Amino acid sequence: MPFSVFTWRKKAMEPLKLMSILHSESKCKSYFKQIREGKGVTCRRCGGLEHYWKSDRSVYECKGCGSRQSLRSGTVMGNSKLPYRYWLTAIYHMGTGKKAVSAPYLQRILRHNRYEPIWYMMQKVRMLMGKSGSGFLLQGGIESDGASLYVQGTKDLTRDGKEQRAKAKILFSVEAEPAGPRTKYKINKKIGKLKMAVLANFSAKEVENAIKCQISKDASVTTDGHKSFHGMEEWVREHKWDVVSYPESTAFKHLPVVHIMIGNFKNMMRGIYHSCKKCYVQNYADEFCYKFNRRYSQPYIANTLSNDCMSNTWY
Numbered sequence: 001m002p003f004s005v006f007t008w009r010k011k012a013m014e015p016l017k018l019m020s021i022l023h024s025e026s027k028c029k030s031y032f033k034q035i036r037e038g039k040g041v042t043c044r045r046c047g048g049l050e051h052y053w054k055s056d057r058s059v060y061e062c063k064g065c066g067s068r069q070s071l072r073s074g075t076v077m078g079n080s081k082l083p084y085r086y087w088l089t090a091i092y093h094m095g096t097g098k099k100a101v102s103a104p105y106l107q108r109i110l111r112h113n114r115y116e117p118i119w120y121m122m123q124k125v126r127m128l129m130g131k132s133g134s135g136f137l138l139q140g141g142i143e144s145d146g147a148s149l150y151v152q153g154t155k156d157l158t159r160d161g162k163e164q165r166a167k168a169k170i171l172f173s174v175e176a177e178p179a180g181p182r183t184k185y186k187i188n189k190k191i192g193k194l195k196m197a198v199l200a201n202f203s204a205k206e207v208e209n210a211i212k213c214q215i216s217k218d219a220s221v222t223t224d225g226h227k228s229f230h231g232m233e234e235w236v237r238e239h240k241w242d243v244v245s246y247p248e249s250t251a252f253k254h255l256p257v258v259h260i261m262i263g264n265f266k267n268m269m270r271g272i273y274h275s276c277k278k279c280y281v282q283n284y285a286d287e288f289c290y291k292f293n294r295r296y297s298q299p300y301i302a303n304t305l306s307n308d309c310m311s312n313t314w315y
Protein backbone atom coordinates (compact mmCIF):
# COMPACT_ATOMS: atom_id res chain seq x y z
CA MET A 1 0.00 0.00 0.00
CA PRO A 2 1.50 3.37 -0.94
CA PHE A 3 2.52 5.69 1.86
CA SER A 4 0.30 8.69 2.36
CA VAL A 5 0.23 11.38 4.99
CA PHE A 6 -2.55 13.76 5.91
CA THR A 7 -1.83 17.43 6.29
CA TRP A 8 -2.19 18.68 9.84
CA ARG A 9 -5.01 21.06 9.04
CA LYS A 10 -7.21 18.44 7.38
CA LYS A 11 -6.64 15.56 9.73
CA ALA A 12 -3.95 14.87 12.31
CA MET A 13 -2.12 11.59 11.95
CA GLU A 14 -3.09 8.92 14.48
CA PRO A 15 -0.32 8.18 17.00
CA LEU A 16 0.12 4.57 15.83
CA LYS A 17 0.36 5.66 12.23
CA LEU A 18 2.88 8.33 13.12
CA MET A 19 4.88 5.71 15.02
CA SER A 20 4.87 3.45 11.96
CA ILE A 21 6.89 5.95 9.89
CA LEU A 22 9.58 6.64 12.50
CA HIS A 23 11.88 3.89 11.20
CA SER A 24 12.10 5.41 7.71
CA GLU A 25 14.11 8.54 6.99
CA SER A 26 12.38 9.14 3.65
CA LYS A 27 8.88 8.89 5.17
CA CYS A 28 9.77 11.25 8.02
CA LYS A 29 11.25 13.67 5.52
CA SER A 30 8.15 13.59 3.32
CA TYR A 31 6.01 14.09 6.44
CA PHE A 32 7.92 17.28 7.32
CA LYS A 33 7.92 18.35 3.66
CA GLN A 34 4.15 18.04 3.44
CA ILE A 35 3.70 20.15 6.58
CA ARG A 36 6.07 22.81 5.27
CA GLU A 37 4.34 22.99 1.91
CA GLY A 38 0.98 23.20 3.68
CA LYS A 39 2.22 26.31 5.45
CA GLY A 40 3.69 27.76 2.24
CA VAL A 41 7.34 28.26 1.29
CA THR A 42 8.44 31.90 0.96
CA CYS A 43 11.62 32.99 -0.82
CA ARG A 44 13.91 34.88 1.52
CA ARG A 45 15.39 37.00 -1.28
CA CYS A 46 12.38 38.14 -3.34
CA GLY A 47 9.40 36.97 -1.26
CA GLY A 48 8.18 34.68 -4.07
CA LEU A 49 5.75 31.91 -3.18
CA GLU A 50 6.35 29.59 -6.19
CA HIS A 51 9.15 27.05 -5.88
CA TYR A 52 10.57 23.97 -7.60
CA TRP A 53 11.47 21.03 -5.36
CA LYS A 54 14.97 19.74 -6.15
CA SER A 55 14.78 16.24 -4.77
CA ASP A 56 18.45 15.39 -5.41
CA ARG A 57 19.62 18.17 -3.07
CA SER A 58 16.46 18.44 -0.94
CA VAL A 59 16.13 22.17 -1.57
CA TYR A 60 13.42 24.54 -2.77
CA GLU A 61 14.40 26.75 -5.72
CA CYS A 62 12.49 30.00 -6.23
CA LYS A 63 10.82 30.22 -9.65
CA GLY A 64 11.38 33.99 -9.68
CA CYS A 65 15.01 34.55 -8.67
CA GLY A 66 16.50 31.05 -8.45
CA SER A 67 17.42 31.41 -4.76
CA ARG A 68 17.57 28.13 -2.91
CA GLN A 69 16.66 27.10 0.63
CA SER A 70 16.67 23.72 2.27
CA LEU A 71 13.71 21.97 3.84
CA ARG A 72 15.12 22.73 7.31
CA SER A 73 15.97 26.35 6.56
CA GLY A 74 14.55 28.80 9.11
CA THR A 75 13.02 26.03 11.25
CA VAL A 76 14.13 24.69 14.61
CA MET A 77 16.10 22.00 12.70
CA GLY A 78 17.98 24.70 10.77
CA ASN A 79 21.54 24.14 12.00
CA SER A 80 21.16 20.47 12.83
CA LYS A 81 22.70 17.60 10.90
CA LEU A 82 20.68 14.96 12.71
CA PRO A 83 18.33 12.92 10.50
CA TYR A 84 14.67 13.84 10.23
CA ARG A 85 13.65 10.59 11.89
CA TYR A 86 15.61 11.60 15.01
CA TRP A 87 13.62 14.80 15.23
CA LEU A 88 10.28 13.12 14.63
CA THR A 89 11.13 10.38 17.14
CA ALA A 90 12.01 13.02 19.76
CA ILE A 91 8.80 14.92 19.03
CA TYR A 92 6.75 11.71 19.13
CA HIS A 93 8.12 10.46 22.45
CA MET A 94 8.23 13.87 24.15
CA GLY A 95 4.72 14.72 23.02
CA THR A 96 2.74 11.50 23.14
CA GLY A 97 3.61 10.14 26.56
CA LYS A 98 2.01 11.58 29.66
CA LYS A 99 5.33 11.44 31.48
CA ALA A 100 8.51 13.06 30.23
CA VAL A 101 11.36 11.12 28.61
CA SER A 102 15.07 11.53 29.29
CA ALA A 103 17.89 12.01 26.81
CA PRO A 104 19.58 8.63 27.62
CA TYR A 105 16.27 6.87 26.88
CA LEU A 106 16.00 8.55 23.49
CA GLN A 107 19.68 7.86 22.83
CA ARG A 108 19.08 4.16 23.51
CA ILE A 109 16.08 3.79 21.22
CA LEU A 110 17.80 5.78 18.43
CA ARG A 111 21.00 3.78 18.99
CA HIS A 112 23.08 6.91 18.64
CA ASN A 113 26.64 6.84 19.95
CA ARG A 114 26.85 10.27 21.50
CA TYR A 115 24.66 11.70 24.24
CA GLU A 116 25.21 15.44 23.65
CA PRO A 117 23.50 15.85 20.24
CA ILE A 118 20.41 14.03 21.50
CA TRP A 119 20.30 16.12 24.67
CA TYR A 120 20.70 19.33 22.64
CA MET A 121 18.00 18.29 20.18
CA MET A 122 15.60 17.68 23.07
CA GLN A 123 16.42 21.08 24.55
CA LYS A 124 15.54 22.65 21.21
CA VAL A 125 12.21 20.81 21.15
CA ARG A 126 11.55 22.17 24.66
CA MET A 127 12.42 25.69 23.50
CA LEU A 128 10.00 25.18 20.63
CA MET A 129 7.31 24.18 23.12
CA GLY A 130 8.00 27.35 25.08
CA LYS A 131 7.91 29.52 21.99
CA SER A 132 4.75 28.13 20.45
CA GLY A 133 2.84 27.44 23.65
CA SER A 134 2.98 30.81 25.39
CA GLY A 135 0.94 33.22 23.26
CA PHE A 136 -1.98 33.70 25.67
CA LEU A 137 -2.80 35.22 29.07
CA LEU A 138 -4.50 33.40 31.93
CA GLN A 139 -8.10 34.50 32.54
CA GLY A 140 -10.71 34.24 35.31
CA GLY A 141 -9.92 32.83 38.74
CA ILE A 142 -6.22 32.11 39.17
CA GLU A 143 -4.01 30.61 41.85
CA SER A 144 -0.40 31.83 42.00
CA ASP A 145 2.47 30.69 44.14
CA GLY A 146 6.24 30.47 44.10
CA ALA A 147 8.38 27.38 44.56
CA SER A 148 12.08 26.59 44.77
CA LEU A 149 13.78 23.72 43.01
CA TYR A 150 17.24 22.46 43.91
CA VAL A 151 19.52 22.66 40.87
CA GLN A 152 23.14 22.06 39.93
CA GLY A 153 25.61 24.90 39.93
CA THR A 154 27.43 27.30 42.22
CA LYS A 155 25.98 27.62 45.67
CA ASP A 156 23.72 30.52 46.62
CA LEU A 157 24.34 32.74 49.62
CA THR A 158 21.73 33.25 52.30
CA ARG A 159 21.06 36.64 53.89
CA ASP A 160 23.47 35.71 56.67
CA GLY A 161 26.21 35.07 54.12
CA LYS A 162 26.13 31.29 54.51
CA GLU A 163 26.34 28.98 51.53
CA GLN A 164 23.33 26.88 50.56
CA ARG A 165 22.48 24.61 47.64
CA ALA A 166 21.62 26.44 44.41
CA LYS A 167 17.88 26.85 43.85
CA ALA A 168 15.77 27.96 40.91
CA LYS A 169 12.84 30.20 41.89
CA ILE A 170 9.74 29.41 39.88
CA LEU A 171 6.41 31.28 39.79
CA PHE A 172 3.41 29.05 39.04
CA SER A 173 0.05 30.50 37.91
CA VAL A 174 -2.89 28.26 37.09
CA GLU A 175 -6.51 28.90 36.15
CA ALA A 176 -8.73 27.43 38.88
CA GLU A 177 -12.38 28.54 38.95
CA PRO A 178 -14.63 27.42 41.82
CA ALA A 179 -17.08 24.93 40.32
CA GLY A 180 -20.10 23.59 42.14
CA PRO A 181 -20.37 21.84 45.47
CA ARG A 182 -17.66 19.68 46.93
CA THR A 183 -17.53 16.29 45.24
CA LYS A 184 -15.90 13.04 46.15
CA TYR A 185 -12.70 14.57 44.85
CA LYS A 186 -10.82 16.88 47.16
CA ILE A 187 -10.81 19.80 44.76
CA ASN A 188 -14.03 21.39 43.62
CA LYS A 189 -12.37 23.68 41.11
CA LYS A 190 -12.36 23.70 37.34
CA ILE A 191 -8.74 23.63 36.26
CA GLY A 192 -7.66 25.49 33.13
CA LYS A 193 -4.25 26.43 31.81
CA LEU A 194 -0.90 26.70 33.52
CA LYS A 195 2.03 29.10 33.15
CA MET A 196 5.43 28.96 34.78
CA ALA A 197 8.26 31.47 34.89
CA VAL A 198 11.75 31.05 36.32
CA LEU A 199 12.75 34.19 38.24
CA ALA A 200 16.11 35.46 39.43
CA ASN A 201 14.56 35.90 42.90
CA PHE A 202 11.18 36.45 44.54
CA SER A 203 11.53 40.24 44.75
CA ALA A 204 8.42 42.35 44.17
CA LYS A 205 9.78 43.69 40.87
CA GLU A 206 10.52 40.24 39.44
CA VAL A 207 7.13 38.91 40.52
CA GLU A 208 5.36 41.95 39.05
CA ASN A 209 7.04 41.51 35.66
CA ALA A 210 6.24 37.79 35.58
CA ILE A 211 2.61 38.28 36.65
CA LYS A 212 2.08 40.91 33.97
CA CYS A 213 3.39 38.49 31.32
CA GLN A 214 1.28 35.58 32.62
CA ILE A 215 -2.06 36.96 33.76
CA SER A 216 -4.77 39.10 32.18
CA LYS A 217 -5.61 42.43 33.86
CA ASP A 218 -9.24 41.44 34.54
CA ALA A 219 -8.33 38.23 36.41
CA SER A 220 -8.99 37.42 40.04
CA VAL A 221 -5.83 36.07 41.67
CA THR A 222 -5.44 34.11 44.91
CA THR A 223 -2.03 33.96 46.57
CA ASP A 224 -0.45 33.35 49.92
CA GLY A 225 0.74 36.18 52.14
CA HIS A 226 4.23 36.58 50.64
CA LYS A 227 5.18 40.25 50.62
CA SER A 228 6.11 40.21 46.91
CA PHE A 229 2.41 39.76 46.08
CA HIS A 230 1.32 42.79 48.12
CA GLY A 231 1.04 45.27 45.25
CA MET A 232 -0.94 42.92 43.06
CA GLU A 233 -4.23 44.86 43.38
CA GLU A 234 -2.81 47.39 40.93
CA TRP A 235 -1.98 44.79 38.26
CA VAL A 236 -5.14 42.66 38.31
CA ARG A 237 -8.87 43.20 38.98
CA GLU A 238 -8.96 41.38 42.30
CA HIS A 239 -6.36 39.99 44.67
CA LYS A 240 -7.30 37.56 47.44
CA TRP A 241 -4.58 36.50 49.82
CA ASP A 242 -4.25 34.73 53.11
CA VAL A 243 -1.34 33.80 55.30
CA VAL A 244 -1.00 30.04 55.13
CA SER A 245 0.78 28.07 57.79
CA TYR A 246 2.29 24.81 56.65
CA PRO A 247 2.18 22.81 59.92
CA GLU A 248 -1.62 22.96 59.86
CA SER A 249 -1.52 22.24 56.10
CA THR A 250 -3.87 25.10 55.29
CA ALA A 251 -1.79 25.66 52.15
CA PHE A 252 -3.57 22.84 50.41
CA LYS A 253 -7.02 24.19 51.35
CA HIS A 254 -6.23 27.76 50.34
CA LEU A 255 -4.28 27.07 47.13
CA PRO A 256 -5.05 23.44 46.26
CA VAL A 257 -4.49 23.42 42.50
CA VAL A 258 -1.22 25.31 42.29
CA HIS A 259 0.32 23.08 44.96
CA ILE A 260 -0.57 19.99 42.95
CA MET A 261 1.15 21.58 39.94
CA ILE A 262 4.24 22.34 42.02
CA GLY A 263 4.32 18.78 43.34
CA ASN A 264 3.90 17.23 39.91
CA PHE A 265 6.63 19.39 38.36
CA LYS A 266 9.07 18.62 41.15
CA ASN A 267 8.30 14.92 40.87
CA MET A 268 8.96 15.06 37.12
CA MET A 269 12.28 16.81 37.67
CA ARG A 270 13.37 14.48 40.44
CA GLY A 271 12.11 11.26 38.91
CA ILE A 272 13.12 11.62 35.29
CA TYR A 273 15.75 14.34 34.94
CA HIS A 274 17.17 14.05 38.51
CA SER A 275 18.73 17.51 38.29
CA CYS A 276 19.70 20.19 35.83
CA LYS A 277 21.43 23.54 35.69
CA LYS A 278 19.50 26.65 36.61
CA CYS A 279 19.66 28.06 33.09
CA TYR A 280 17.72 25.07 31.66
CA VAL A 281 14.89 24.99 34.21
CA GLN A 282 12.72 27.29 32.07
CA ASN A 283 12.92 24.78 29.19
CA TYR A 284 11.68 21.94 31.41
CA ALA A 285 8.97 24.24 32.77
CA ASP A 286 7.88 25.05 29.21
CA GLU A 287 7.66 21.33 28.39
CA PHE A 288 5.57 20.69 31.49
CA CYS A 289 3.20 23.60 30.70
CA TYR A 290 2.89 22.67 27.01
CA LYS A 291 1.84 19.12 27.81
CA PHE A 292 -0.42 20.10 30.68
CA ASN A 293 -2.25 22.75 28.62
CA ARG A 294 -2.89 20.21 25.85
CA ARG A 295 -3.89 17.33 28.14
CA TYR A 296 -7.32 16.92 26.50
CA SER A 297 -5.74 16.46 23.05
CA GLN A 298 -2.83 14.39 24.30
CA PRO A 299 -2.69 11.90 21.38
CA TYR A 300 -2.23 14.77 18.93
CA ILE A 301 0.50 16.72 20.74
CA ALA A 302 3.10 15.16 18.42
CA ASN A 303 1.14 16.45 15.41
CA THR A 304 0.84 19.96 16.85
CA LEU A 305 4.51 19.96 17.73
CA SER A 306 5.72 18.76 14.34
CA ASN A 307 3.49 21.41 12.79
CA ASP A 308 5.12 24.07 14.99
CA CYS A 309 8.50 22.55 14.18
CA MET A 310 8.18 23.48 10.50
CA SER A 311 7.41 27.17 11.15
CA ASN A 312 10.21 29.05 9.44
CA THR A 313 10.28 31.76 12.10
CA TRP A 314 12.71 30.13 14.48
CA TYR A 315 15.44 32.75 14.16
Ligand SMILES: [Zn+2]
Pocket (backbone or CB within 6 Å): 043, 044, 045, 046, 047, 048, 062, 063, 064, 065, 066, 067
Ligand atom coordinates in the same frame (compact mmCIF):
# COMPACT_ATOMS: atom_id res chain seq x y z
ZN1 LIG B 1 13.02 34.40 -5.00
